[in-house]
Amino acid sequence: QVQLQESGPGLVKPSETLSLTCGISGYFITSGFQWGWIRQPPGKGLEWIGHISRSGVTDYSASLKSRLIMSVDTSKNQFSLNLTKVTATDTAIYYCVGGGGSGYHYWGRGTLVTVSS
């Protein structure tokens, strides 16, 4: 059974960097899939942030690309998101996901990140 689990701070100050990690269990990150992030501001819809392949090839949302870095750590079977220079508009529930062209079959439970001083 594949499980994803987000970890990282729940509160980030404006202009600082939001860093999240997604640990994968039940599946080797190098076996396939694209591993990505989706966010959802409280009470609103879903926004695709981007994804990274097992080989490290990335696709990012154009609106976030200048502030975004995703990476894979195969030794720890996890992948990460770093979003720099955050503002209040980055406040959201962040979900890590696994899948790709046939949809995201696997989702973490989500972690609320609030941007506030």
Next chain:
Amino acid sequence: DIQMSQSPSSLSASVGDRVTITCRASQSMSTYLNWYQQKPGKAPKLLIYAASTLQSGVPSRFSGRGSGTDFTLTISALQPEDFASYFCQQSYSVPYSFGQGTKLDLK
């Protein structure tokens, strides 16, 4: 970028009703269309991928149709556990955009 337009944004129905949600893409994308269900406080769950393929474990009362730009999700006979929000998503080209969502509630 492909824009996804989902309708209606909200829908009230009763147990046993048949309901249909529509998703329209701004350009043709074959059958690269996925549907998710989200219950309050939970992560979305993949229901249907490739426009019409039911994810394992999803009840057969859910069905998806369409290709090109127009897609539908139909629930043939609503059950109490189906009252939730539903989102479409295209996975034809990045960014893999979502529809705005449909909130299905009890009439």
